[in-house]
Amino acid sequence: MTEEIRKTLRDSAAMRWTALLLLALAMFCAYIFVDILSPIKDLMLTQRGWDSTAFGTMQGSETFLNVFVFFLIFAGIILDKMGVRFTAVLSGAVMLFGALIKYYAVSESFIGSGMEAWFTAHLNYIPGFDELGVSPFYEGMPASAKVAAIGFMIFGCGTEMGGITVSRGIVKWFKGREMALAMGSEMALARLGVATCMIFSPFFAKLGGSIDVSRSVAFGVVLLCIALIMIIVYFFMDKKLDSQTHEEEEKDDPFKISDLGKILSSQGFWLVSLLCVLYYSAIFPFQKYAVNMLQCNLTFTAVPEDSFWASSSVTIVQYVIMIIVAAGAFASNFQKDKVRRVLFTVASVVALVVYCYMGYMRQSAESIFAVFPLLAVGITPILGNYVDHKGKAATMLVLGSLLLIFCHLTFAFILPQFKGSELGGVVVAYVTILVLGASFSLVPAALWPSVPKLVEPKIIGSAYALIFWIQNIGLWLFPLLIGKVLDKTNPNVTDPTQLNYTWPLVMLAMLGVAAFFIGLYLKVIDKRKGIGLEEPNIK
Numbered sequence: 001m002t003e004e005i006r007k008t009l010r011d012s013a014a015m016r017w018t019a020l021l022l023l024a025l026a027m028f029c030a031y032i033f034v035d036i037l038s039p040i041k042d043l044m045l046t047q048r049g050w051d052s053t054a055f056g057t058m059q060g061s062e063t064f065l066n067v068f069v070f071f072l073i074f075a076g077i078i079l080d081k082m083g084v085r086f087t088a089v090l091s092g093a094v095m096l097f098g099a100l101i102k103y104y105a106v107s108e109s110f111i112g113s114g115m116e117a118w119f120t121a122h123l124n125y126i127p128g129f130d131e132l133g134v135s136p137f138y139e140g141m142p143a144s145a146k147v148a149a150i151g152f153m154i155f156g157c158g159t160e161m162g163g164i165t166v167s168r169g170i171v172k173w174f175k176g177r178e179m180a181l182a183m184g185s186e187m188a189l190a191r192l193g194v195a196t197c198m199i200f201s202p203f204f205a206k207l208g209g210s211i212d213v214s215r216s217v218a219f220g221v222v223l224l225c226i227a228l229i230m231i232i233v234y235f236f237m238d239k240k241l242d243s244q245t246h247e248e249e250e251k252d253d254p255f256k257i258s259d260l261g262k263i264l265s266s267q268g269f270w271l272v273s274l275l276c277v278l279y280y281s282a283i284f285p286f287q288k289y290a291v292n293m294l295q296c297n298l299t300f301t302a303v304p305e306d307s308f309w310a311s312s313s314v315t316i317v318q319y320v321i322m323i324i325v326a327a328g329a330f331a332s333n334f335q336k337d338k339v340r341r342v343l344f345t346v347a348s349v350v351a352l353v354v355y356c357y358m359g360y361m362r363q364s365a366e367s368i369f370a371v372f373p374l375l376a377v378g379i380t381p382i383l384g385n386y387v388d389h390k391g392k393a394a395t396m397l398v399l400g401s402l403l404l405i406f407c408h409l410t411f412a413f414i415l416p417q418f419k420g421s422e423l424g425g426v427v428v429a430y431v432t433i434l435v436l437g438a439s440f441s442l443v444p445a446a447l448w449p450s451v452p453k454l455v456e457p458k459i460i461g462s463a464y465a466l467i468f469w470i471q472n473i474g475l476w477l478f479p480l481l482i483g484k485v486l487d488k489t490n491p492n493v494t495d496p497t498q499l500n501y502t503w504p505l506v507m508l509a510m511l512g513v514a515a516f517f518i519g520l521y522l523k524v525i526d527k528r529k530g531i532g533l534e535e536p537n538i539k
């Protein structure tokens with residue numbers, strides 16, 4: 001009887017995984033919106049006149065307020081003071097608001113409007129920011145890109161606040177249990193969001209034979225409405241949990257500014273943050289250009305519009321197969337029976353082969369790149385589970401950085417050698433993208449669950465916020481730099497599918513090299529100071 005009374009929602013596996021599912025689905029929708037314009041960079045040039053610099057500046061704007069107005073730091077303080085559920089709802093609402101502005105900016109109704117005229121004439125110079133060279137706008141930037149950037153900045157505040165809130169929420173529900181597995185599963189779903197976006201953004205933009213880029217953004221907005229509903233349901237579960245545990249996060253352990261000092265004085269924290277910014281700057285900004293990079297490096301034969309492979313139903317079938325790949329790989333993690341585990345894995349691999357074949361037949365760069373997050377969906381939970389039970393997080397960080405270097409150098413120097421060989425190029429692209437996906441499983445699965453080992457529980461929210469803030473500097477800078485380097489190294493190229501991506505890719509590989517050395521140093525410090533990064537989470 002006493003046992004029963006003591007049981008709380010988080011003691012029930014079904015309940016805590018339901019809470020996780022709600023948060024993870026909300027992040028799934030958010031990640032779709034993050035990259036909603038990434039696979040249609042070429043259309044943004046032909047339909048809205050965004051060159052690579054305009055595109056990169058808009059893409060980088062997502063993190064602008066987080067970095068330069070320190071919004072992420074405030075978000076961390078709000079999270080520590082107000083708790084998970086309040087901050088989660090706030091982040092959902094902010095994301096939706098920003099997304100609606102971005103939708104208006106790229107919609108047909110913006111063209112020729114008074115607002116377009118105003119933004120064309122204004123915001124070309126931002127005092128202070130321009131002098132520092134960090135302005136989110138520039139003289140000559142298309143008005144639609146400026147307004148989209150404003151919306152994306154607001155959205156970015158919501159999504160990053162959502163990110164730290166979800167990490168904190170997972171710690172709240174899973175600490176001492178399957179925490180890394182839960183974080184890995186949440187990230188797996190987020191990765192599926194990226195794959196979904198790669199397939200459906202161009203699908204909606206080109207639906208019915210006419211091109212309208214705002215349809216892609218509208219798709220993202222609808223998903224963000226669904227995300228907000230998920231968060232509201234989570235709100236009530238979280239409230240119930242607190243009433244059972246009699247925990248009032250916001251009152252028991254009030255946040256103090258001096259806590260920030262404690263975090264910043266930890267060497268382990270700095271190394272993890274540096275590794276995080278270097279590694280993620282070579283991944284998320286790359287994601288925004290990857291489809292265009294493939295369009296530029298692969299030789300595609302145009303698929304006739306009336307052919308079977310060009311039909312919308314094939315896109316949907318291919319997406320369903322993608323879900324089978326992801327679900328099979330993900331579910332295999334949870335099979336206790338060895339035979340069943342093998343069966344799930346084999347089904348997933350067969351579906352992956354079918355998926356890849358369809359991508360090749362459709363001659364579609366977006367569906368080729370969409371395999372990137374798929375391996376992460378299957379592997380991240382396995383690796384999370386491994387970190388929970390065996391540890392070795394620092395070693396995984398080093399290995400992930402090595403794979404990153406290998407992949408970017410392959411894209412830069414080996415893939416272009418296959419230009420002209422349709423099949424050869426696609427095979428090299430698939431293999432490299434899948435290996436990059438494996439790297440993108442290793443690093444996040446090891447990095448995020450390591451944070452609770454670096455700081456005290458009550459300041460985890462602020463610690464995640466600070467790491468995200470440092471990471472956001474890179475996520476702001478690198479989309480912009482890639483765009484600028486592209487424009488500089490391709491001065492006379494007008495066809496958006498004929499750009500040379502060598503230098504941007506070399507730049508990203510260099511980030512991997514720096515991350516690799518930080519990872520090695522982290523291993524040394526971990527051993528010397530006994531931080532426990534190589535230790536399992538569950539002892």
Ligand SMILES: C[C@H](NC(=O)[C@@H](N)CCCCN)C(=O)O
Nearest residue numbers: 034159160163187190284444468
């Ligand atoms: C959990 C981690 N999330 C992040 O790093 C976020 N700061 C980035 C969100 C994507 C762009 N706004 C991850 O996805 O591995």
